[in-house]
Amino acid sequence: MSTPSFNLPQIHDNADDAWGPSPSHLPPQFKDIPYAPYSKSDKLGRFADWNDAEGAGRAAAPIAGGGTTRGTARKGREQAAFGSGTASAFGYFHVEDEASFSLVDNKATAPRRGGATNFNRGRGGARTTTAAGNKATQRSGRGGYSQTNRGTGAMRGGRRGWRDWEKTSRDRESSVAIDPxxxxxxxxxxxxxxxxxxxxxxxxxxxxxxxxxxWDKTYDRVSxxxxxxxxxxxxxRYNPTTSDDPVIQxxxxxxxxxIYATDAILSLLMCAPRSVYPWDIVILRDGDKLFLDKRDGGPFDFITVNENATDPPLDDKxxxxxxxxxxxxxxxVNQNFMFQTVKEDQVFDFEKPNPFYSPDEVEPLASCGYRYRVFxxxxxxxxxIKLALRTEVDAFVPATGTAKELLTIRTLNEFDPRAPxxxxxxxxxxxxDSQRGAVVATEMKNNSFKLARWAVQSILAGADTLKLGYVSRANPKDKWRHSILSIFTLKPTDFASQLNVSLPNGWGIVRTITDLCMKYPDGKYVLIKDPNRSVIRLYAVPMTAFIAEDIEEEVDEHDSAN
Structure with a gap:
């Protein structure tokens, strides 16, 4: 009878603080085969879960409303850390598909009749509600009980993100058509x-x-x-683009x-990370000079409303x-509010007259001052590296002696608090009047980008005060009749601090964008905000780009005048 024996195999110690053999001691048959390395400090979780009857060890899948499917949130958290200490050769990411991916609940449900939800009333007023992917909520007519599924926030006023999957995704169009x-x-x-x-x-x-x-001080008492x-x-009131400004020339x-720009263009660039809607800036490089321009009829000529709201206004034309x-x-509203809240009995003339006004004009000139400043x-x-900027102020308040308090004037407008x-x-x-703080906080949230731009414009212009008017429709169904409800007086620097606006960050954005443009040869470029993503792109365009659009607009205006 032979004596049983056991030969101890050769063991290669791994000095790299990792599991498994060292790469230098791999057997020949396993060389050049990809594998997923992990550190000894990585959390493995469960290799197999025998309590999961439908799929042993299956990772929990996240759902749109928060939580995980089938109550496996805890298991998902444990398994998610596997291999997190090193880069995996098996990870697959597709950037283009990620933006359009959405997870749909595919669990089997009882057949339903009618619309999205059925209400079947029984004896005694009992009601059963069956919704896709949720356990039914049952309520007895005589003080029964209520049972709802956990993890999806299905109860009224549930967790943040409830019913997010039912919101219509809005694919906005670019502010300018991108030529292939x-x-x-x-x-x-x-x-x-x-x-x-x-x-x-x-x-x-x-x-x-x-x-x-x-400034007409009687409007400070409006309530x-x-x-x-x-x-x-x-x-x-004139607001020409940078290249058309004779003083800039x-x-x-x-x-x-x-670098040459206007305060409207520069403030948008400095506050760009807050923007949601699409925009574009035309950039012209001529030698060692850079001109930042707007397009006629582009987004710079209009004011947005509730751009940063969780559910912004619809695009129903x-x-x-x-x-x-x-x-x-x-x-x-903003333009007429500026004109109405000033009075002409006192005027303040800057060093030189308005550079854009022609004596042949029939309409009178609005109150406006242009300050050209170099940063x-x-x-x-x-x-x-210097930047020449055209800034604008809207009015003044007489102070003691010869001093003048310069103002910028803006408005927020209410349309219908019950409308989408x-x-x-x-x-x-x-x-x-009674809850001013709540109104201001809501506007700062819903119009973060617009208010940040106004604060930055006021600071760039060196204005002492920002007058912010609250204007509402006289009738929610009529968009042409409005009433002035209140006016707030703000210090631009304090207002910027309340909005958490960082001027150094804005200047860093301006310098970075201009440095990128200076890398390329003379020509025309356009900086475009993606309509649906938080991304900006710089394109090289022909020198004739956008010129045809301007000519067509001038022809249309001439035909309409005749």
Whole structure:
């Protein structure tokens, strides 16, 4: 009878603090075969779960409303950490498909009749509600019980994200049609933009133009009990793009700066990570100079409404509460509010007259002052990067002596607190005086991008005060008649702090974008915000791009005039 024996196999110690053999001691038959390495510190979880009758060890799948399917949230959390310590060769990611992916509950349900939900009433008033993917909620007519499924937030007022899968996905169109022949040069997501920072000193005032009217102080006493109707006033106010500004052209001829822009364009760029709706900026490089322009009729000429709301206004063109109709209404309200709240009995003239006004014009000129200022964006003492900016102020308040308090004037408008897209805003007429903080907080949430831009514009212009008017429709069904309910007086720097606006971050974004444009040769470029993602892209476009559109608009205006 032979004696049993056991030969101890050769063991190779792994000095890399990992499980399994060292790569230098792999058997020949296992070399060049990919495997998933993991560290000794990685959490493995369960290899198999015999309590899961339908699939042993199956990872829990997340669902749209939060939680996991079939109550396996705890198991999913344990298994998710496997292999997290190292990069896996088996991970597959498809960026283009991720944005359009949505998970649908595919559990078997009892057959239903009629619409999305059936109500079957029995004796004694009992009611059974059957919803897709949820356990029924049963309520007895004589004080029975209620049972709801856990993990999906199906109860009224449930967890955040309840019924999110039922919301209609909105695919917005780009602000400009992208030609297939355009060449994409750069793509930057907003997460990268929020990490930039550049400290910029106080600007140098180069020149000032225009005439300002004084602020009518009687409007500071307006309230919901003493509201004033908004009037339609005909005035001329000019807002040409950067390249069409004759003062900018003179500054460029003198090599005053390397970058030229307006406060409307620059504030959008500085607050870009807050934007939701699409926009575009036309960039022209000429030698060592860079001009940031807007397109005529583009998004810069209109004011958005509730852009940052959880459920923004719909895109229904037939509704007066659609995003486009509300934008036109907000622009109309803002312009007439500026004209109405100033009086001409006191004026303040800047050094030079309005550079855009022609004596041949019939309509009178609106109150507006243009301040041209130069900011130094240099990072080191060796380089010299300056930005010439045209800023605007809207009125003034006489102060002691010869001092003037410069104002910028803006408005928020209420359309219908019960309409879709209102963003949960309270009724202004009933809450604006008694619960002002709640109204302001809601507007700061729903219009974060717009308010941040206004605060930045006021700071760039060197305005001392921002007058913010609250204007509501006289009738929720009529978008052309409005009433002024209240006016807030704000310090631009304090308002920016309340909105959590970081000017150094904004300057970092401006410097980064301009540096990217300076890498490429002379020509025309366009910076486009993706309509459905938090991404901006830089395209190289022909020099003739957008010129045909401007010519068509001029022809249409000429034909309509005749």
């Amino acid at each position: 022949n355009w060449r994409m040069l750069e793509e930057i997501d907003f997460a990268r933009l929020t990490k930039l920072r550049l400290d910029v000193d106080e600007p140098e005032d180069v020149d000032s133009y225009g005439r300002l009217f004084s 919901t009990r003493m509201e004033k109707p908004l009037q339609a006033i005909d005035r001329l 003179q500054l460029a001829a003198k090599n005053t700066a390397q 037939d509704s007066i509460n659609s995003a486009g109709q509300l934008s036109v209404e907000a622009t109309y 130094d964006l240099s990072v080191t003492e060796e380089e010299e 897209g209102a963003g949960g805003a309270p009724d202004w007429r009933s809450k604006l």
